[in-house]
Amino acid sequence: MSSILAIEDDWTVGLVLEHVLQTAGHEVTIVRGIADGKGALSEDGYDLILLDLNLPDGNGFELLRSIREDLGRRTPIVVLSGMRQEETVVRGLKLGADDYVAKPFSPPELLARVERWVRR
């Protein structure tokens, strides 16, 4: 029973995440932007963060860097993004993401990856 934070502005994706993750027994909180994401992260209660890169109020990479460097959190971060270029993936991983799942995604695969990171 883990607690997952998803920073995702597309509400269909959010609903899918809720369904998939909640059915598997995890608690999911969805926030829709960088500002809300920062707010939610002010309390360190999450076991995993799902992060979209294309957010309406800012740059997802910036938030990623900020979580790792400014907030110093070690929470596993899985990037969930429609951007699939090699450079983008590498940049995300270098900035501190633990995994990178491209959109559109396969829910069983996402679940498997999420649970793997949460288990650690």
Next chain:
Amino acid sequence: MNSLERLFVAYQLAVIGYFAILNLIYSVLAFVGLRTVIVYSRELSDVSLKDLLEREVFKPVSILVPAYNEEKSIVASVRSFLKLHYPRFEVVVVSDGSTDATLERLIDAFALVEDPRVWSRRLPTEPIRRVLRSLRHPNLVVVDKENGGKSDALNAAIDLARYPLIAPVDADSVLDAQAILRASRLFVEDDSVIAVGGTIRPLNGAVVEGGRPTELRMPRGWLERLQIVEYARAFFLGRAGWTRFGTVLIISGAFGLFRRDAVVRAGGFWRGTVGEDMELVMRLHREHIRAGLPHRVVFSPDPICWTEVPSDLGTLRRQRNRWHRGLWTNLWRHRSMLLNPRYGRVGMVAVPYFWLFEALAPVIEVTGFLVFVAALLLGALEPGLLWLFLALAVLHGMLLSQVAAGVEAMLLQRYPRPSDRVRLLAAAFLEFLGFHQLLTLERFVATFQAATGRRGWGTMRRVGIPG
């Protein structure tokens, strides 16, 4: 019927004729503009927009910000530009010999250091003192140069711009987060596009959070409310209509996107006018037509730029005076295009339209009114008829403004509150009960000043011209 009456009827006919043709043109533009808006709303769906961003299909853009004595707001403005939702862009700020703390504020806020960079100079400008770059934001460049006016500042910025697309803006423009993407994709989709203009909307009254308007509210002052309607008419009906015919003559200085090479080839902005935005577009048309190069200047209603409009009468009048003088300067400079078949639709339709129905309109309206009053006093006209003529003119204007308000209502980001909607419609009514007439008078005065050679610069503010 005596000859005086005959003369008067002839004059009435001329005015009505002018009015009818103007009416017809506006109506056609309105209708065509509406269709443009309808098609555009389906052309670029959210999914396509997302695709463009995610697949990184875009052309990098250099945003050019000319600034003169903007110490109060420049830092916030530049921050707002740096936060735009676009994969690759730079911001080039030019302090045009500012005498206040503009540069100091910038240096402080963005950790600027001097860059002894060598770059290629293609446009002549006033001397550049130094070029500064930000340690924190690698895509921010600030230029300190000697005063030369807005055109000169923009030309300096163009020289330093490194990307193929340039976006001259006003220092106080607030760009919608997606504005640049929505505008630049037009360059990707069509090689012949050399310039794209978007919609300018007044920011006054809106609730602004994080530098962007989150909720639109009608401002308190009626002057501002009236301008909201005016801008809606100019952009959604006017320019949206012109773009369908391929004859866009103005791209607002508050926000436009140009191919850098095309602008450099044409020689950059001209210093001899206060309406440098329109003059550049006219010159681009001219040069490209002369060279036989295919080119398109496009207006797209989607990219939106917000700006504060004057809230007091004095500033507003000075602004409109400047715009009208700029209009005359530009039309005069390119008078060889007037009714010149060599310039196709631009020369045969758009330029004459601007001469007759934009530049000369205040003259015709004011003299028309005076003649009517004279006729009234001379007994050649019954008072009832005068009122009816006036009513006709006023109603026609109101109608167009209502249509514009209607188009605004179709935006997702519109004035949501019912009370504001009523105010907007009321403003559409009131615009022609004094506001329009006042501005017409100001433009009439400006015409005479232009004719007698007034070349006042005023402060460096946007000099776009609502059509």
Next chain:
Amino acid sequence: MWRRFGDVAFAAVVAVVVTLEAVPLAFLTWTLLGRLVGASGGPPVGAVLLGAVTSLGVGLVMLTVYLLAYQYVSERRAAERAERRRAWVERWLRVLYGSAPEPAAAPGRDAVEALLDVRETLRGADAARVMALLARYGVGAELERRVLNGGTSSRLEALDALARSRIPEAMPTLIFAIGDPERVVQVAAVRAAARTLAAIEDPGERERLAERVVRALGRSRLPFGVREEVLLLADDAAPSLVGAVLGDEATSSSSLRAALDAVARLQLLVFADQVVGCLDHEDPEVRAAALRAAARTGLLPPHAHASVLAALEDPVEFIRIHATAAARLLPRERALVALWERLGDPSWWVRRQASESLAALGPAGLAELGRAAETHPDRYGRDMAAQALRDHVVELVEAVRA
């Protein structure tokens, strides 16, 4: 950006209002003309004016009432639709993941939109189930019908829906639509085709369709930017499309450029040979794109060296720029010599690229830059080298440490 609800209705209202304006004005003009030439009879000017004013007044009232009503209605509708769509998304998810039964009857527009939204987010087995649902309700067939008939706006909407649904059976219709006379429809069709192609699993099928798309693209007069966009949108199908373009004898320069750029962006190393083949193309834009692709992919086999060296002396500036970028892939000594020469090129951009390429060559290149900053015969070359050293000070420090 725009609400689509009621826009056509509004256009109709405006048309009526404009007519209410135009007719009396025309009549008024006619009446005054008559008076001018002295014709008597006919209604007095005052009456005509009154008629015109009344007509306009009526139009104005009509418009105002419509707008007030529209505001209210569209606001309510927007909220309702959002709610309905959300409810449908949840219902579809229950159908997919829970035990909810599939709706028996063909669902309405909101339901289909919701299903397309879900389609957009999924891949794999779950996506296949969504596709089965779409097929069950004949969504694809309906959309195809709308693409083939109807006004521009309706066609654009249908193409957008097809882009999201990625139904392979719709490909023939999409390919047909690429040949539409209207450019905006062409662009929408080509985007939908690329996205649909990306979802086709069977490689043989994908190759075959890719060739047809490429041929349709070739017949259209879409610009380079759109062609490139198509290749980039095709994701996993991009190699098929690029292969089809590069393999076609009659392919246009514009498509070739787009394909070469896609090779560069997507790192499609498998096309190295074709890239080299384009280095001697007659069209300078194609040569430049090939040079760019070689530089980005880092593949420059020995038999291509001569072409690159020749391109370094090309009279066209942008060819020299890209050749200078590719020059770093030449054998070390030749690269250093060639780039040293380019530092003295008359074009600022070529000089800049030369310095960048040298910097990218690691310690040897940096050393050469250092030498150039002091002893290069061209003054601008010296300036450029010095500037490059300042830019790459981090690499310099690391090189010195190593």
